[in-house]
Amino acid sequence: MRKRHLIGIGLMFLISTQIKAQDPVIENIIKEAEENSQLRYLGHELLDGIGPRLVGSPQMQKAHDWAVAQFEEWGIEGRNEQWGEWRGWERGITHIDMVEPWVRSLSGTQLAWSPPSPEGGAMGEVIAIPRLEEGQSFEDWLPNVKGKYVMISTPEVTGRPDYNWEEWATEESFSKMKEERGEMQADWEIRISQTGHGRRELPAILEEAGALGVITSYWSKGFGANKIFSAYTKKVPTIDLSLEDYGLLFRLAESGKKPKIHLNAQSKETGVQPTFNTFGEIRGTEKPEEYVMLSAHFDSWDGATGATDNGTGVITMMEVMRILKKVYPNPKRTILVGLWGSEEQGLNGSRAFVEDHPETLDKIQVLFNQDNGTGRIARLSGQGFVDSYEYLGRWMAEVPRPITREIETNFPGNPGGGGSDYASFVAAGVPAFSLSSLSWSYFNYTWHTNLDTYDKIVFEEVKNNAIMTAILVYMACEEPELVSRRRRVPINQRSGQPAFWPVPRSPNRKGMIDN
Numbered sequence: 001m002r003k004r005h006l007i008g009i010g011l012m013f014l015i016s017t018q019i020k021a022q023d024p025v026i027e028n029i030i031k032e033a034e035e036n037s038q039l040r041y042l043g044h045e046l047l048d049g050i051g052p053r054l055v056g057s058p059q060m061q062k063a064h065d066w067a068v069a070q071f072e073e074w075g076i077e078g079r080n081e082q083w084g085e086w087r088g089w090e091r092g093i094t095h096i097d098m099v100e101p102w103v104r105s106l107s108g109t110q111l112a113w114s115p116p117s118p119e120g121g122a123m124g125e126v127i128a129i130p131r132l133e134e135g136q137s138f139e140d141w142l143p144n145v146k147g148k149y150v151m152i153s154t155p156e157v158t159g160r161p162d163y164n165w166e167e168w169a170t171e172e173s174f175s176k177m178k179e180e181r182g183e184m185q186a187d188w189e190i191r192i193s194q195t196g197h198g199r200r201e202l203p204a205i206l207e208e209a210g211a212l213g214v215i216t217s218y219w220s221k222g223f224g225a226n227k228i229f230s231a232y233t234k235k236v237p238t239i240d241l242s243l244e245d246y247g248l249l250f251r252l253a254e255s256g257k258k259p260k261i262h263l264n265a266q267s268k269e270t271g272v273q274p275t276f277n278t279f280g281e282i283r284g285t286e287k288p289e290e291y292v293m294l295s296a297h298f299d300s301w302d303g304a305t306g307a308t309d310n311g312t313g314v315i316t317m318m319e320v321m322r323i324l325k326k327v328y329p330n331p332k333r334t335i336l337v338g339l340w341g342s343e344e345q346g347l348n349g350s351r352a353f354v355e356d357h358p359e360t361l362d363k364i365q366v367l368f369n370q371d372n373g374t375g376r377i378a379r380l381s382g383q384g385f386v387d388s389y390e391y392l393g394r395w396m397a398e399v400p401r402p403i404t405r406e407i408e409t410n411f412p413g414n415p416g417g418g419g420s421d422y423a424s425f426v427a428a429g430v431p432a433f434s435l436s437s438l439s440w441s442y443f444n445y446t447w448h449t450n451l452d453t454y455d456k457i458v459f460e461e462v463k464n465n466a467i468m469t470a471i472l473v474y475m476a477c478e479e480p481e482l483v484s485r486r487r488r489v490p491i492n493q494r495s496g497q498p499a500f501w502p503v504p505r506s507p508n509r510k511g512m513i514d515n
Contacts, residue, residue: 121264228303
């Protein structure tokens with residue numbers, strides 16, 4: 001009896017699979033993605049042709065305009081919508097040479113919004129924040145920085161990530177290294193605390209005392225990877241050096257060898273610049289005032305070209321729009337993609353959309369957001385929407401099994417309060433879901449680092465993400481009614497106690513502009 005039941009289930013599965021395979025739109029989505037993928041072209045144009053996309057930079061504006069032109073080339077209505085203003089800044093060259101006690105070109109870059117070096121650069125001795133002697137104050141020592149470059153980051157004991165030590169080291173040597181690392185970190189904490197200033201305030205104190213520049217090194221715990229963020233100086237350059245080049249200068253300075261560098265870090269202020277979100281729209285036929293939304297942040301930090309954060313999300317969503325325009329040109333609902341500005345500084349572009357378009361929010365069927373890396377979609381949470389399993393489960397069943405078989409789901413899940421742009425919509429009660437990717441060492445090697453470049457993209461996995469997303473959008477468009485927005489009471493993961501649904505937050509519409 002049980003055997004017959006299992007055979008029956010197998011036949012039903014086979015028949016249902018055959019029926020699904022007959023949906024011409026889904027068949028054509030897969031065929032178009034497989035046979036005519038534009039992902040490599042889009043990646044090249046965006047990452048190699050335009051480059052990094054720091055909010056307020058000329059490259060950010062070029063990216064907005066390029067996306068609109070690309071949408072229009074595909075017959076998709078494209079537009080830029082201003083939501084605020086930002087301090088404009090354009091990166092120039094960064095060239096760093098150690099000239100004493102011997103000559104070596106160093107690997108580093110100036111941080112975003114850093115002031116430039118004098119024209120042609122400037123040479124000076126490199127010193128480190130010292131451990132003050134008993135009775136000595138930071139103010140007593142501070143005149144020593146005049147005409148010098150000052151190192152303010154913790155030096156590292158090793159440039160080998162822990163996983164490399166775990167693979168090769170003895171237990172004793174690994175333990176010894178961690179002990180030494182802890183001691184060095186503790187020593188540096190004392191040095192910084194003796195200044196009486198936090199790490200964000202200290203650079204301004206040093207430049208006011210006459211320092212030529214500030215040197216940092218923010219290691220990302222991976223071979224050759226450093227995080228590149230923004231400067232806190234207003235008059236002199238701030239640069240980030242690779243782990244070993246920073247370590248070299250630190251060891252030389254600590255041993256009294258008085259290293260000198262010549263730094264030429266050029267950049268320029270470009271005044272107040274408008275900030276935009278970019279949209280592509282395929283108008284619906286039966287329910288044009290209802291929306292299925294695609295979402296990805298367009299901006300990046302600019303230590304590299306922002307390939308996996310979030311170039312891959314952008315090209316995925318643009319490819320989905322291209323495919324759907326070709327094989328599903330008359331959707332029942334309007335398909336709208338938002339490529340958001342200034343996600344990296346606090347979800348500002350998407351928060352602005354939520355704040356500026358309250359009339360749209362109740363008409364959004366669902367939103368799918370892609371961020372965090374190049375890997376295949378690996379996790380999907382219901383974001384606290386009680387009935388999300390029912391409709392997302394049905395829609396995902398239409399996606400080829402090889403694409404979905406390893407996806408971990410969490411239903412109904414908890415609402416995301418931040419992290420990426422879907423959270424702006426979740427806070428407003430919109431069923432918005434993060435298509436979260438497999439890591440591919442994202443947090444150590446590409447997230448906000450100098451290594452987030454085109455070569456890190458795994459195009460086969462991005463293609464599968466585009467197929468899955470396009471099918472989900474198609475199914476959401478075809479759904480007879482708007483899906484349920486019923487919400488659970490969130491649970492605090494640490495205490496297990498009831499929590500509160502996140503609330504919408506206003507964006508920063510005047511970024512880094514002194515009032």
